Structure formats: C-alpha cells, structure tokens
Amino acid sequence: MxxxxxxxxxxxxxxxxxxxxxxxxxxxxxxxxxxxxxxxxxxxxxxxxxxxxxxxxxxxxxxxxxxxxxxxxxxxxxxxxxxxxxxxxxxxxxxxxxxxxxxxxxxxxxxxxxxxxxxxxxxxxxxxxxxxxxxxxxxxxxxxxxxxxxxxxxxxxxxxxxxxxxxxxxxxxxxxxIAALTSREEVARRLAGSTLEVDRLVTVLLDLAVRSTRSDGGFVAVIDAQHADLSIRARTGLPDDFLDPDFSAGHGAFDWDLAGELGTLGLRDIEWASSNGIDSILAVPLIENERPLGVFALVSFTNTETFSEANLALLETYSEQIRLMLDNSRLFAEFRRRYLDSLRGLATSLDARRPHTVRHHMHVGEVATSLAERLGAESPEIESVGLAAAIHDIGLLAITETEAFAADQEHPLIGAGMVEHLPLDPAIGEAIATHHEWYDGWGFPRGLRGAEIGRHGRILAVAEFVVERIEAPAPLGVGDAARLVSELQLRRGSQLDPEATDAAVEMIASSTLPAGLSQHLREDEGT
Amino acid sequence: MMEHETRHHDGVTVVELRGSAAVADALALRDVLGSHLAGGDSRVLLDMTGLRFIDSAGIGVLVSARRRAEQLGATLALAGVNGAVARVLQMTRADRLVQTFQSVEEGVDALSKRSSGAGE
Structure with a gap:
C-alpha cells in the first residue's frame, strides 16, 4: 500500500x-x-x-x-x-x-x-x-x-x-x-514599412556591393525628379576628405547625356578621380525603361584590378537591385503624390457645397501652417500640419447627409483611415483623427485630452476654429477681430490648446492672418 | 598599366591596347586617340584583344574620342572586345555608342570598305 x-x-x-x-x-x-x-x-x-x-x-x-x-x-x-x-x-x-x-x-x-x-x-x-x-x-x-x-x-x-x-x-x-509566426509577421510588417526607407536600404545594398566586390567604397547618386539633377543619396567607404563629384551636365565629372537615348556613362573628369586617390572607378547608369534614375559607382583606391569579371557580375546584380528599389520608390512617390492630389481635390469639392465653406480647407491649411511656424515647428512638421489641414474633413465624403450626427462623430477617423495606408508622417493621420478632440477631454470621437492629442491635432483644432468663426454666417460668425480673440481666449485650455491659442491670438493681433481671412474680417467689421 | 602599339592596315589605323585602361592610364589613352584623330586618321580601330580591364575613366575617354571622331568626320571602332572589358562596355552602355567588331580583321575589312565606298 x-x-x-x-x-x-x-x-x-x-x-x-x-x-x-x-x-x-x-x-x-x-x-x-x-x-x-x-x-x-x-x-x-x-x-x-x-x-x-x-x-x-x-x-x-x-x-x-x-x-x-x-x-x-x-x-x-x-x-x-x-x-x-x-x-x-x-x-x-x-x-x-x-x-x-x-x-x-x-x-x-x-x-x-x-x-x-x-x-x-x-x-x-x-x-x-x-x-x-x-x-x-x-x-x-x-x-x-x-x-x-x-x-x-x-x-x-x-x-x-x-x-x-x-x-x-x-x-x-x-x-x-506561434512565437515564430508572430516574429515572421513582425518582420514582414517592418519590411513592408521600411521598403520606403530608400536611402537606408540603398546604403545597405551599396555596402554589400563594396564588400562582395572587395572594392574600397562607393556611392549612389540619384536624379531629383523635379530638378533633373544628380546628388549623392548613399555612400560608403569614402574618406572624410573625399571630394564629391560635380554632377553638372555638360562639364561635370561624368559624361552622361541624361536626355540621350543611349544612356552611355563614362568618367569625364579624370583629374577629379586622380585627386581623390582613385585607382579605378566603375560607374554604372541606373536606367529603367529608358528613364535615367541615377548612378551607382564603386571605387578602388589601392588596386586597379579590383573589378574581375566575377566581381563585375556581382556589381551588375547589386546594380539591378538598387535600380529596382529606386524605381519602385519613384513609382510609389508618384502614386502618393497623385493620391494626395485627389484627396485635396475632394476636399475642395467638399468645400464648394456651401457658400461659406468655399476654400475652407485651403484657409485652415494656411492658418495651421502659420501657427506651426509660430510655435517653432521644424520644416517637416510644418509640412505635415499643412497637409493634414488641407484634407482634414475628407471623412465627411463617406457619410450621407442623412447621417448628420454620425458624420460629426465618425468623419475624423474615416478621414484618418484614408491616409493611414500611405507612408506619410503618422502625425498627419493622427491630426485628422483628433482635430475635433477638446483639450479638456470633452471632444470627439475618442475623448482624448491634453497631450493625448498630438500637437498637430491641437494646432489643427485651433486653426479650424479660427477659420470657421471668421467664415461662418451669422450668428456663428464673429465679424471682427476683437470678438474672435475673445472667443479664442474663452476656450483657451478647455476646448483649445493654450499654446496654439496664444499663437492664434498673436497672429490676429499682428494682422498676419491669411489675406482672404483678414479681408473677410475687415469687411464684416464695417457691416 | 596600359601599353599600346599602332599599326596601319588598308588605310585603317589599328591601335592595339594591352593591360588595363583605368584612371592612371586614361590620360595616356586620351593623348593617343587624340593625336591620331587630330593627325587626320579618319578610320581608327582599337584592338582590345589584349586589354584585361577598363574602368569608367577609360570608358569616358572612348566616349569623348567617339564624339570627337564624329565631329571630324572620322570613324572610331573597337575590335576583339572580350571578358571583363566586354562586360564593362555593356554595363556602362558604351557598347551602344561605339561600334564593335569581333576581330581586328573583320574591323579592318569593314572600315576600309566603308572608307572607299563612302568616299570618307
């Protein structure tokens, strides 16, 4: 037992x-x-x-x-x-x-x-x-x-x-x-997000190319789509005192007729190479469908014979990968530009539905940009605020007139959803999603408060308040600057962010409102 | 290090290149080709059979020499391109700009006929 x-x-x-x-x-x-x-x-x-x-x-x-x-x-x-x-x-x-x-x-x-x-x-x-x-x-x-x-x-x-x-x-x-699947999903998600970090990935490919071909360094120069000129976007292994090549057409370091059909690329400025201590350089044109994208160059400072036939095959492989990456990036940038243009167009058509909202998005964009500048934002943040403001109400397009309450409640999140799949500054979607939140937590749709609302959203809320009060028909319209300032100060710290409100008050006091708006105020002042 | 030797066949100036044509050799190559074109040679064939390697500096010289020849009404062509040199010509798209022949004989034959037939 x-x-x-x-x-x-x-x-x-x-x-x-x-x-x-x-x-x-x-x-x-x-x-x-x-x-x-x-x-x-x-x-x-x-x-x-x-x-x-x-x-x-x-x-x-x-x-x-x-x-x-x-x-x-x-x-x-x-x-x-x-x-x-x-x-x-x-x-x-x-x-x-x-x-x-x-x-x-x-x-x-x-x-x-x-x-x-x-x-x-x-x-x-x-x-x-x-x-x-x-x-x-x-x-x-x-x-x-x-x-x-x-x-x-x-x-x-x-x-x-x-x-x-x-x-x-x-x-x-x-x-x-499960852990492995989660890990793979995470990797896939990060890769999807990072495919647009072109400079970083091109640098990685460049570094791999240098190592595998046993060359000493290299660079990738990319053509700016707007200005059609070349500039170095990635470099590796080049000494600190390396003098960047002059990419000017006609007399620059490289002989490359960008507008020509053949696309032949050679080094014109041999003295530039010699003065940089380069023994040999292989610069390959990056061309997709006869469209020049850039130059991929590897250099050797110590050995003329670095580029064996086997190394040239490797170089060609990396050249192909960089070319594909740049072209995909270009295509995606083009898609993004057109998509945002479409959203701006939709926002403009939305404004045209009522006489007092014509140019609403444009004016909110102008005020928001000005407020961001006054608050000391850097250039990228200012651009993000301006873009968010220019399309902030597009979510209204997804809601019918009979759903007025739903429109008010849901349009910020719907609008944010229309841009969240793009590789934009996340603050843009967040600003659209939060532009009806109140600083004291009494706004919608999520009831966020204070710093829970991103700065872009808090600026956008003040900008829209200013524009709506100026452009709204009576009795909501303020009519004159003094009343507008009074309305702002009344809501400072409750509905509106204090700092952004102060910036708006300064803007009004210094008569630096966008021309269309200030003129509106003066006209109303006289009535 | 590049070496070169010039011969003449049927009115064609054949410049044989040996070694490599990289940065350190590019100026010498430019001088050689420039002197032939400036001296009135209207058909210049570069024999690349003995050239092991060419880099973008050498390609740049070929491109500018090809342009200079065109301005002078002359012809510049390549023969015996192989190995790494062929690959560099293709990667830099120089093969689209400069006419190439399989062999020196073929190049001399073509250039000499073109010369007499066209009255260049």
Missing part, C-alpha cells in the same frame, strides 16, 4: 505541476521528480522525441553533483557494461552532459547507459508504440540493477509520465510556432 500511495502522490504532484505551470521546464521537472520518487534514484535528464520522429533531443537537464563522461556517450548494449566510475564528489564545474541527441531506434532498445557518474537507468516514455521521450535515472547502486519494487512502480507510472510529457511538449511546440 505504501508503494501505491507513493505512486498516487507522485501522479498527483505531476498533475498539479502540469496544471499550474505554463512553461515546459517546470512540467518536465515534475516528470523527473515523479520518476525519481518512484525509482528512489536521482533523475536529472529527460529527452523528448523531435518533430521528425527520428531523434530524441535533451529537453531538460537539471543541475546536481553528477558527472557524466561526455567522451563516451554511446549507449551500452545489453550486458555489455564493462566499467564505470562513480562521480561522488564531482563538482558542478566538472559535470558533463550526456549526448544532446540520439537516434530514436537506438534509444528505443537501450535500458542503461554507462557514464563517468555511474551506470544510468534509461526509462523510455512510451504510449503504445510511440516513444515520447526518455528519462535518465541514476547512478544505479550495487551492480547496476534497478530493484524489482522500483521497476514495478516506474512501470506503473510510466504511461502517465509519457502522456504528461507529450502534452507539455506539444503545448510548448505550439507556443514556439
């Missing part, structure tokens, strides 16, 4: 551990504890069957003063155990591990293993014909035989241990797969 009680206690312990523990190791420790309890031997190693079903790999090795000779990891044939030495007194520092992996056919047949610590008993964990895993117990005492009582208890416990080990293993495998 004592043995039965002990077995039941062991199983209960394992079940409790498996129920409570989410991670694999505590569960395997519970299996080892149960096996040790039943065998009255230390149990420190457990192997689990690998996914391919052909190997077992060590899944858990618990620390303890057991030294195993890693130089003789082979499994003993039945009856072939010849010698073993005990590991008594062996320190942790000298402890060695049994083999990390073993073939499943070999493991299935073995029941013992000679080690430096002594002979270990191998307990296969089997469910029917399936070998789930294996536990090493030991070292065995007195001649290397497990007692009959221990054998019976282990035999009785084994199916439960096998089932629980398999369950724990499967859950862990599932967690690993």
């Amino acid at each position: 004592l043995g039965v009680d002990r077995d039941e206690g062991a199983v209960t312990g394992v079940l409790t551990a498996l129920t409570l523990a989410e991670e694999l190791d505590p569960r395997l420790d519970a299996v080892l504890d149960a096996a040790a309890d039943a065998s009255e031997l230390p149990a420190r190693f457990i192997y689990l069957t690998a996914a391919d079903g052909r190997r077992l790999h060590m899944a858990r090795a618990r620390s303890g003063p057991v030294a195993i000779d890693q130089h003789s990891p082979s499994w003993a044939q039945p009856g072939s155990v010849t010698s073993s030495t005990t590991g008594e007194g062996a320190s942790e520092a000298t402890a060695a591990m049994p083999p990390i992996e073993m073939a499943i056919d070999q493991a299935r047949e073995q029941r013992s293993m000679p080690t430096a610590a002594g002979l270990m008993h191998a307990l296969p964990l089997e469910l029917g014909d399936e070998l789930v895993g294996l536990v090493l117990l030991g070292p065995l005492k007195d001649g290397g035989q497990l007692g009959g009582r221990q054998r019976r208890r282990l035999s009785a416990l084994m199916p439960a241990l096998a089932a629980l080990a398999r369950q724990a293993h499967r859950e862990q495998t599932l967690r690993d797969e």
Whole structure:
C-alpha cells in the first residue's frame, strides 16, 4: 500500500505541476521528480522525441553533483557494461552532459547507459508504440540493477509520465510556432514599412556591393525628379576628405547625356578621380525603361584590378537591385503624390457645397501652417500640419447627409483611415483623427485630452476654429477681430490648446492672418 | 598599366591596347586617340584583344574620342572586345555608342570598305 500511495502522490504532484505551470521546464521537472520518487534514484535528464520522429533531443537537464563522461556517450548494449566510475564528489564545474541527441531506434532498445557518474537507468516514455521521450535515472547502486519494487512502480507510472510529457511538449511546440509566426509577421510588417526607407536600404545594398566586390567604397547618386539633377543619396567607404563629384551636365565629372537615348556613362573628369586617390572607378547608369534614375559607382583606391569579371557580375546584380528599389520608390512617390492630389481635390469639392465653406480647407491649411511656424515647428512638421489641414474633413465624403450626427462623430477617423495606408508622417493621420478632440477631454470621437492629442491635432483644432468663426454666417460668425480673440481666449485650455491659442491670438493681433481671412474680417467689421 | 602599339592596315589605323585602361592610364589613352584623330586618321580601330580591364575613366575617354571622331568626320571602332572589358562596355552602355567588331580583321575589312565606298 505504501508503494501505491507513493505512486498516487507522485501522479498527483505531476498533475498539479502540469496544471499550474505554463512553461515546459517546470512540467518536465515534475516528470523527473515523479520518476525519481518512484525509482528512489536521482533523475536529472529527460529527452523528448523531435518533430521528425527520428531523434530524441535533451529537453531538460537539471543541475546536481553528477558527472557524466561526455567522451563516451554511446549507449551500452545489453550486458555489455564493462566499467564505470562513480562521480561522488564531482563538482558542478566538472559535470558533463550526456549526448544532446540520439537516434530514436537506438534509444528505443537501450535500458542503461554507462557514464563517468555511474551506470544510468534509461526509462523510455512510451504510449503504445510511440516513444515520447526518455528519462535518465541514476547512478544505479550495487551492480547496476534497478530493484524489482522500483521497476514495478516506474512501470506503473510510466504511461502517465509519457502522456504528461507529450502534452507539455506539444503545448510548448505550439507556443514556439506561434512565437515564430508572430516574429515572421513582425518582420514582414517592418519590411513592408521600411521598403520606403530608400536611402537606408540603398546604403545597405551599396555596402554589400563594396564588400562582395572587395572594392574600397562607393556611392549612389540619384536624379531629383523635379530638378533633373544628380546628388549623392548613399555612400560608403569614402574618406572624410573625399571630394564629391560635380554632377553638372555638360562639364561635370561624368559624361552622361541624361536626355540621350543611349544612356552611355563614362568618367569625364579624370583629374577629379586622380585627386581623390582613385585607382579605378566603375560607374554604372541606373536606367529603367529608358528613364535615367541615377548612378551607382564603386571605387578602388589601392588596386586597379579590383573589378574581375566575377566581381563585375556581382556589381551588375547589386546594380539591378538598387535600380529596382529606386524605381519602385519613384513609382510609389508618384502614386502618393497623385493620391494626395485627389484627396485635396475632394476636399475642395467638399468645400464648394456651401457658400461659406468655399476654400475652407485651403484657409485652415494656411492658418495651421502659420501657427506651426509660430510655435517653432521644424520644416517637416510644418509640412505635415499643412497637409493634414488641407484634407482634414475628407471623412465627411463617406457619410450621407442623412447621417448628420454620425458624420460629426465618425468623419475624423474615416478621414484618418484614408491616409493611414500611405507612408506619410503618422502625425498627419493622427491630426485628422483628433482635430475635433477638446483639450479638456470633452471632444470627439475618442475623448482624448491634453497631450493625448498630438500637437498637430491641437494646432489643427485651433486653426479650424479660427477659420470657421471668421467664415461662418451669422450668428456663428464673429465679424471682427476683437470678438474672435475673445472667443479664442474663452476656450483657451478647455476646448483649445493654450499654446496654439496664444499663437492664434498673436497672429490676429499682428494682422498676419491669411489675406482672404483678414479681408473677410475687415469687411464684416464695417457691416 | 596600359601599353599600346599602332599599326596601319588598308588605310585603317589599328591601335592595339594591352593591360588595363583605368584612371592612371586614361590620360595616356586620351593623348593617343587624340593625336591620331587630330593627325587626320579618319578610320581608327582599337584592338582590345589584349586589354584585361577598363574602368569608367577609360570608358569616358572612348566616349569623348567617339564624339570627337564624329565631329571630324572620322570613324572610331573597337575590335576583339572580350571578358571583363566586354562586360564593362555593356554595363556602362558604351557598347551602344561605339561600334564593335569581333576581330581586328573583320574591323579592318569593314572600315576600309566603308572608307572607299563612302568616299570618307
């Protein structure tokens, strides 16, 4: 009875551990504890069957003063155990591990293993014909035989241990797969976002090209679509005192007729190369569908013969990749430009629906830009504020007239959704989404407050308030500057951001409102 | 290091280039081609058979020499282009600008006929 009680206690312990523990190791420790309890031997190693079903790999090795000779990891044939030495007194520092992996056919047949610590008993964990895993117990005492009582208890416990080990293993495998999928999704998401970080990726390709061709450095110059001139966008391996080439057409460093059909590219300014210490330079024109995109150049400062035929093949490969990247970037920029133009056009048509909102988006854009400048924003932020303001109400286009309440509530988020898929400054979509939020949290659609609303959104809210108060028909229209200032100050810190409100008050006080708006105020002032 | 040797066949000036035509050799190549064109050679064939490598500096010289020849009513062509040199000509698109012949014999034959037939 004592043995039965002990077995039941062991199983209960394992079940409790498996129920409570989410991670694999505590569960395997519970299996080892149960096996040790039943065998009255230390149990420190457990192997689990690998996914391919052909190997077992060590899944858990618990620390303890057991030294195993890693130089003789082979499994003993039945009856072939010849010698073993005990590991008594062996320190942790000298402890060695049994083999990390073993073939499943070999493991299935073995029941013992000679080690430096002594002979270990191998307990296969089997469910029917399936070998789930294996536990090493030991070292065995007195001649290397497990007692009959221990054998019976282990035999009785084994199916439960096998089932629980398999369950724990499967859950862990599932967690690993989920983690791998999550990781891949994250990588894919980041790559999708980063494909537009052209300069960084071109630099990466350039660096790879330099390394693989064993040249010393290089650069990629890209043609500006608007000005049709070349400028270096990526460089690597060029010394600090390297004098950039003059890309001027006609007399620059390179002989490249951008408007010509042939697209032949050669170096014209040999003195430029010599003065930079260049021994050889290979500059390749980047051309897509006869459209010149840029120049990809590798240089060698120490060896004229750097560019072997094999290296030229590599160079051509990288040239192709850079060309594709630049062309994709150009196409995407063109798509983005046209899409934003369409949104601006839609915003303009939205304004034209009512006489008092004609040029509303344009005026909000002008005021918002001016406020951003007054608040000390840098150029990119000013541009973002201006773009957000120029299209801030486009979400209204998605809502019918009969949905007036819904229009008010939803149009900021709908409008933000119309630009969020573009690789724009995220603050633009955020500004559109938050331009009806109030500084004190009483706005819509999300009830954000204070700094929870991005600065772009807070500026846009003030700009729209100013424009609406000036252009709205009576009785909402303010009519004159003094009343407008009064209205702004009334809402400072409640509806409107204090700093942006102060900037708006300064703008009005200094009569620097956009011309169309200030004129409107003066005309109304006289009525 | 580039070496060169000039021969004349059937009214065609054949300039044999050997070694490499990179930055350090480009000025010398420019001088050689410039002197032939300025000296009145109306059919210049560059024998590239012995040229192991050419870089953008060498290509630049070929491009400008080709343009100069056109201005003078002369012809500049290449022969025996192979290996890395052929690849560089293709990558820089110089092969689209400068006429190339498989061999010197073929080039001499074509240029000499063109010369006599066209009365250049």
